[in-house]
Amino acid sequence: MTNWHPQIPDGQGPLYIRLADRIGEDISTGTLAAGTKLPPQRDLAYDLGVTVGTIGRAYALIRQRGLVSGEVGRGTFVLGSAYEPALEEDPKPDLDRASRTPGGATVPPASSWLQGAMTVPKDTAFAGTRISVPGPETIRFDSTSAPEIGQAEAICRLTSEITREAAHDIASYTRTVPDGWRRAGRLWLARGGWEPSEGSIVPTTGAQAAIMAIIAATTAPGDQIAFENLTYSSIARGGALAGRRPVQVARDDEGPLPEDLARVCAQKHPKLLFVMPSMHNPTVGMMGAQRREEIVAVARQHNLWIIEDEVYGSLRTTGLTPIAALAPERTFHVGSLSKSVTAGVRGGWVSSPLSHAQRVYTAHKMLTGGIAFLLAELSARLVLSGAADEFRTKILEEIAARHVLVKEHLGAYEMEAAPDAPFLWLKLPEPWLSGTFKAAAASENVLIDDEDEFKAGRSGNVYHRVRIGVTNTMTHMETAKGLKILQDLLLDHCVCYDSFE
Structure with missing residues (x-):
């Protein structure tokens, strides 16, 4: 606990934003050091003579800015970040809705369904915030991009070929989709005995842009999107930023519980479901064949679109039939090169229901400005050449080799891990909490992700876990150094598990 007592700056704008600005300034100047616990909301509200709601909104805002981490039942702790004050309050999102359903429903014209599809509110949580750049000594276990294993030579060779052969295309905007781009997407997305048709393929600037384009093409502001209560939350946050409303579905080790998904569909009527069936982030879990069929049955019953995120799935051979093969009329199957080839090229593809391929292409173009010819052609040639x-x-x-280091340093602790997964889901021993362990690691220049990074919304679920990515570090020596720092932080709270067997 701290004796810190802020003064809310004078000026215009809501009290909670001015208070959040002051907290940010105190963190930036070191008045509030990393790991400091902020006062309970009721205590601070009493001290400042404001409502508890004002304090709650201020704390929520500084958490959105990445300055603090909340621990259920424990409080709010400072992470620390360079910061400048925000400018004005968010307007309320436009909640006008347009009904869109899969399977033959009337579709509004493009001018209607794209208007306001990804409206971004005026800056509050993001206004004036400097981009935080980790120092050169920082060990980044908060990323799962493909490791560097000599891709540059092939990329250099293929880029040289493209610049010689397609100088005019590189100099201009991309207005067509060459057959080779679709052919590459069809080959890269194929798995489990399934291969999408080339007509269903939409090349994209990575998986995130692909998913946001799907959201724009299938939903309207105010529509609800179903997410597992533990998931890759950047999609939920991106959808919320665009005026969509995330709703949470209970899950187990295989993914969404069909009975809870049916309940959510009956009560809240979401338009879209986001799942990661082959390698769930952050739990490393996999959805079995029966569960896939059960999810499809619920989706058909409630007329639900499905996004099947297979970005990590490209690293795992399962033999399981993709959801896109079970329900091609409503499933968007998404893949990219970022985890299994190279993240910097930003190559990705969607296999879309044929009824929506053009809509996804148009939405992607309007949201991103259009795909870059050089990157899309390079992505296609990487696939088609066999590279x-x-x-x-x-x-x-390389991932398997790094997991050997994980087992050496963290093998005494409970975790979900696999030799084909670029991350692990570590259970923290007593007395560690997720946010405080993240802050402690950051103070040692090691970046990891706490469990709050994977919650689709506010939740009472507490896992006492952190995700540790092992592929972004440049060398085995750097990886081992970071793991040793985490091992030292965990002290001697050691219970042995055979997590890798």
């Missing part, structure tokens, strides 16, 4: 598959094989070997 992408070669890199994937080498990257899987």
Whole structure:
């Protein structure tokens, strides 16, 4: 606890924003050091003579800014970040809705369904915030991009070929989709005996842009999107920023519980479901064949679109039938090169229901400004030349080698891990809490993700876990150094598990 007592700055704008600005300034100047616990909301409200709601909104805002981490039942702790004050309050999102349903429903014209599809509110949580750049000594376990295993040579060779052969295309905007881009997408997305048709393929600038384009093409501001209560929350946050409303579905080790998904559909009527069936982030779990069929049955009953995120799935051979093969009329199957080949090229593809391929293409173009010819052509040639598959094989070997280091340093602790997964889901021993362990690691220049990063919304669920990515570090020596720092922080709270067997 701290004796810190802020004064709300004079000026215009809501009290909670001015208070959040003051807290940010005190963190930036070191008045509030990393790891400091902020006063309970009721205590601070009493001291400042404001409502508890004002304090709650201020704390929520500084958490959105990445300055603090909340621990259920424990309080709010400072993470620390460079910061400048915000300018004005968010307007209320436009909640006008347009009914869109899969399977033959009347679709509004493009001018109607794209208008306001991704409206971004005026800045509050993001206004004036400097981009935080980790120092050169920082060990980044908060990323799962493909490791560097010699991709540059092939990328250099293929880029040189493209610049010689397609100088005019590089100099201009991309207005068409070459057959090779679709062919590459069809090959890269194929799995489990399924191969999408080339007509369903939409090339994209990575998976995140693809998913946001799908959201724009299938929902309207105010529509609800269903997420597992533990998931890759950047999609939920991106959807919320665009005026969509995330709703949470209970999950187990295989993914969404069908009975809870049916309940959510009956009560809240979401338009879209986001799932990661082959390798769930952050739990490393996999959805079995029966669960996939049960999810499809609920989706058909409630007329629900499905986004099947297979970005990590490209690293895992399962033999399981993709959801897109079980329900091609309502499933958007998304893949990219970021985890299994190279993240910097930003290559991705969607296999869309044929009824919506053009809509996703148009939405992607309007949201991103259009795909870059050089990157899309490079992505396609990496796949078609066989280089992408070669890199994937080498990257899987590298991931397995790094998990040997994980087992050496953290093998005494409970975790969800697999030799094909670029991350692990570590259970913290007593007395560690997720947010405080993240802050402690950051104070040692090691960045990890706490459990709050994977919650689709406010939740009473507490896991006491952190996600540790092992592929972004440049060398085995750097990886081992970071893991040793985490091992030292965990002290001697050691219970042995065979997590890798």
